[in-house]
Amino acid sequence: MKLDGLDTPSVLVEVDIMTANLDRLAGYCREHRLNLRPHVKTHKIPELAQLQVRKGAVGVTVAKLGEAEVMVDGGIEDVLLAYPVYGEIKWERLVSLARRARISVALDSLEVAQGISRHAREAGVRIPILVEFDTGMRRCGLAIARESIGVLERIVELPALDYEGLLIYPGHFLVDPERRNQLLTLENRQLSTLLGLLDDARIPYPVISASSTPTAYMSHQFDNINEVRPGTYIFNDRNTIGCQAAGLEDCAVSVLSTVVSTSVPGKAAIDGGSKTFSSDKFLSGDGVGFGHVMGDPGAVVEYLSEEHGHLVLANAIRRYRVGDRVRVIPNHVCACVNMHNRIYGIRDDEVVTEWRVSARGAVQ
Amino acid sequence: MKLDGLDTPSVLVEVDIMTANLDRLAGYCREHRLNLRPHVKTHKIPELAQLQVRKGAVGVTVAKLGEAEVMVDGGIEDVLLAYPVYGEIKWERLVSLARRARISVALDSLEVAQGISRHAREAGVRIPILVEFDTGMRRCGLAIARESIGVLERIVELPALDYEGLLIYPGHFLVDPERRNQLLTLENRQLSTLLGLLDDARIPYPVISASSTPTAYMSHQFDNINEVRPGTYIFNDRNTIGCQAAGLEDCAVSVLSTVVSTSVPGKAAIDGGSKTFSSDKFLSGDGVGFGHVMGDPGAVVEYLSEEHGHLVLANAIRRYRVGDRVRVIPNHVCACVNMHNRIYGIRDDEVVTEWRVSARGAVQ
Numbered sequence: 001m002k003l004d005g006l007d008t009p010s011v012l013v014e015v016d017i018m019t020a021n022l023d024r025l026a027g028y029c030r031e032h033r034l035n036l037r038p039h040v041k042t043h044k045i046p047e048l049a050q051l052q053v054r055k056g057a058v059g060v061t062v063a064k065l066g067e068a069e070v071m072v073d074g075g076i077e078d079v080l081l082a083y084p085v086y087g088e089i090k091w092e093r094l095v096s097l098a099r100r101a102r103i104s105v106a107l108d109s110l111e112v113a114q115g116i117s118r119h120a121r122e123a124g125v126r127i128p129i130l131v132e133f134d135t136g137m138r139r140c141g142l143a144i145a146r147e148s149i150g151v152l153e154r155i156v157e158l159p160a161l162d163y164e165g166l167l168i169y170p171g172h173f174l175v176d177p178e179r180r181n182q183l184l185t186l187e188n189r190q191l192s193t194l195l196g197l198l199d200d201a202r203i204p205y206p207v208i209s210a211s212s213t214p215t216a217y218m219s220h221q222f223d224n225i226n227e228v229r230p231g232t233y234i235f236n237d238r239n240t241i242g243c244q245a246a247g248l249e250d251c252a253v254s255v256l257s258t259v260v261s262t263s264v265p266g267k268a269a270i271d272g273g274s275k276t277f278s279s280d281k282f283l284s285g286d287g288v289g290f291g292h293v294m295g296d297p298g299a300v301v302e303y304l305s306e307e308h309g310h311l312v313l314a315n316a317i318r319r320y321r322v323g324d325r326v327r328v329i330p331n332h333v334c335a336c337v338n339m340h341n342r343i344y345g346i347r348d349d350e351v352v353t354e355w356r357v358s359a360r361g362a363v364q
Numbered sequence: 365m366k367l368d369g370l371d372t373p374s375v376l377v378e379v380d381i382m383t384a385n386l387d388r389l390a391g392y393c394r395e396h397r398l399n400l401r402p403h404v405k406t407h408k409i410p411e412l413a414q415l416q417v418r419k420g421a422v423g424v425t426v427a428k429l430g431e432a433e434v435m436v437d438g439g440i441e442d443v444l445l446a447y448p449v450y451g452e453i454k455w456e457r458l459v460s461l462a463r464r465a466r467i468s469v470a471l472d473s474l475e476v477a478q479g480i481s482r483h484a485r486e487a488g489v490r491i492p493i494l495v496e497f498d499t500g501m502r503r504c505g506l507a508i509a510r511e512s513i514g515v516l517e518r519i520v521e522l523p524a525l526d527y528e529g530l531l532i533y534p535g536h537f538l539v540d541p542e543r544r545n546q547l548l549t550l551e552n553r554q555l556s557t558l559l560g561l562l563d564d565a566r567i568p569y570p571v572i573s574a575s576s577t578p579t580a581y582m583s584h585q586f587d588n589i590n591e592v593r594p595g596t597y598i599f600n601d602r603n604t605i606g607c608q609a610a611g612l613e614d615c616a617v618s619v620l621s622t623v624v625s626t627s628v629p630g631k632a633a634i635d636g637g638s639k640t641f642s643s644d645k646f647l648s649g650d651g652v653g654f655g656h657v658m659g660d661p662g663a664v665v666e667y668l669s670e671e672h673g674h675l676v677l678a679n680a681i682r683r684y685r686v687g688d689r690v691r692v693i694p695n696h697v698c699a700c701v702n703m704h705n706r707i708y709g710i711r712d713d714e715v716v717t718e719w720r721v722s723a724r725g726a727v728q
Contacts, residue, residue: 007451007453007454007727007728008451008728009728041670041671063670063671064671083624083635083671084624084625084686085624086622086623086624086635086686086687087371087372087622087687089371090371108625108627109625109626109627109686111685111686111687112624112686132627134627134628138628138631139628139633139669139672139674140624140625140627140628140633140672141625141627141628142627143627143628143629171669258450258451259450260447260448260449260450260476260504261448261472261473261504261505262473263472263473263496263498263504263505263506263507264498264502264503264504264505264507265507267502269503269504271447271450271728274642274644274699275699275702276728278638278642278643279642279643279644279645279699280638280643281643305503305535306405306427306698306699306702307405307427307428307447307728308503308504310503321475322448322450322473322475322476323450323451323475334670335638335639335643335670338639338703339702339725340725341725341727360725361703361704361705361724361725363371363705364371364372364373364635364640364671
């Protein structure tokens with residue numbers, strides 16, 4: 001099918017750019033002897049997870065049990081659930097899944113560890129565990145401090161858990177390269193302190209898992225880490241471009257939209273709004289706008305209502321007429337893809353494949 | 365099932381509050397002889413649309429064809445598609461649906477009207493049409509000006525379309541009651557100008573459709589309107605409360621969540637993030653936070669990552685421990701419900717029903 005035959009709004013993925021993104025990072029990880037464990041929350045598509053594994057990933061990372069279940073159903077054999085799952089229903093699902101594939105969990109509290117341990121022991125399975133530490137994101141993770149080592153020691157001793165090492169999430173690195181380099185210095189100081197505390201307590205750390213897309217190609221500069229978990233890099237997006245972790249030419253994703261109204265002078269409305277793009281902001285740039293209009297960076301996607309995107313055309317370089325089609329790069333591709341049941345792979349103006357976003361809407 | 369048995373995150377609807385919300389607005393509309401045509405983008409659930417019709421709604425409003433299709437499949441016989449649908453594929457779907465139910469369309473351009481007219485004529489169906497005018501939202505809608513009347517006249521003359529009147533959307537009324545009253549004066553001045561232009565051109569306006577939830581109970585003060593299309597009123601949300609169009613006691617919806625991490629001092633992370641609540645902002649208030657923590661208004665949902673909500677507890681009145689459950693009222697319920705495949709009706713601590721969000725993910 002030609003692109004013209006596709007209805008709008010539709011999420012498009014340029015297959016050749018995506019493949020190049022996958023190959024480039026896989027090559028980098030091989031070169032630096034880093035295990036690559038891509039975060040599949042970005043696409044939620046088992047077929048793309050399989051492709052990542054075929055290109056050398058050791059397994060995948062997920063953000064919720066529902067995603068883990070869809071990935072295991074889709075043939076993925078090694079899944080890191082980078083989320084402190086809590087509750088009887090979830091622990092039951094977790095140990096049940098652990099009978100079918102290798103499921104490790106990252107957590108940061110004794111409560112979560114005890115729950116998983118109890119259920120794993122009853123089910124007769126073992127769950128590999130990473131313990132999360134906070135290196136500056138201030139979101140989750142134990143503090144890098146002597147008090148935390150006691151918690152870690154108690155987690156390590158719990159039955160039916162296999163403690164494997166540490167997880168950090170440098171999500172606060174979604175900034176320009178110069179500031180990223182400053183943060184790296186702090187990060188390595190923190191990591192060094194943490195490993196010192198562990199050495200003192202004679203706790204090993206065979207795995208140190210880190211990285212996000214903005215830091216993906218700096219991973220070799222994070223001292224001692226041996227696993228990376230970027231997600232967005234498969235497609236990239238406006239935020240990745242904004243923080244200069246990718247160029248416009250590396251961005252595989254866009255939303256094909258139709259201009260549906262030009263009644264308001266100086267504006268145009270397209271048929272993609274917050275239920276197509278998500279309301280996620282342009283965090284890595286000036287904060288303005290909800291997407292990048294391909295071929296017309298002066299057209300500002302000023303705001304989104306649920307099913308409309310509102311373009312302000314004061315600095316646009318082209319005219320917009322009702323029925324015109326435009327392609328818009330979303331601010332945050334993970335949130336955008338999560339809005340769609342299907343996305344489309346293209347090569348030039350040909351639709352070459354279609355993927356079902358299988359884990360979309362999966363329960364936590 | 366008891367609420368304790370429900371996994372998190374889950375969207376809860378207090379059935380008795382919802383019913384009271386529906387009854388109150390239905391009563392108001394009867395009293396003021398206004399046709400009620402609720403916008404079902406809020407819930408996307410045919411069973412709730414049916415309930416609205418049983419309580420006196422003349423039909424429903426939808427924002428996209430996919431929603432219209434799900435509603436007609438679910439037995440709704442009168443649907444207003446308040447969206448200027450453009451494109452051959454959509455026009456085909458539209459006329460096909462028009463064979464099964466009454467489907468009217470709101471539009472603001474000759475291009476959209478011509479496309480629908482051509483397809484309707486070929487299919488041998490007639491499509492009722494409302495023409496949208498812009499009264500200040502500056503999103504879509506023809507300008508209230510003499511030049512627009514020529515466009516309207518050409519739309520009215522198109523074959524296979526039944527022009528029925530006007531549509532306006534006072535979406536910019538999501539502000540406090542005092543400013544809403546100021547806007548009302550402007551709105552009525554605009555409406556008066558518009559109707560004067562139509563009278564001069566001898567164009568009738570049997571239907572004047574307006575209203576949103578913030579203006580729902582002011583609808584009788586909008587001169588000459590005879591149809592209202594609120595959506596959010598069925599549940600209400602933090603934005604509705606923020607603009608004082610509803611009280612906390614009128615809010616039927618919350619997200620049941622579990623505290624999953626308290627590792628970072630002064631904070632707690634819950635298991636609902638932007639893929640549970642949406643990233644929609646607190647537009648009607650101070651802009652701070654992504655939800656209202658029930659029973660603890662001092663706890664601020666500072667920001668959302670995809671699967672975490674980050675509570676800042678500096679002004680909280682209770683402690684948060686891993687495993688505690690909290691209920692959080694979302695900023696924007698339409699965007700929140702759109703994230704879920706199922707939502708749950710509760711009465712006290714009993715889960716009394718479960719609805720499938722059937723039109724979630726429906727294509728435009």
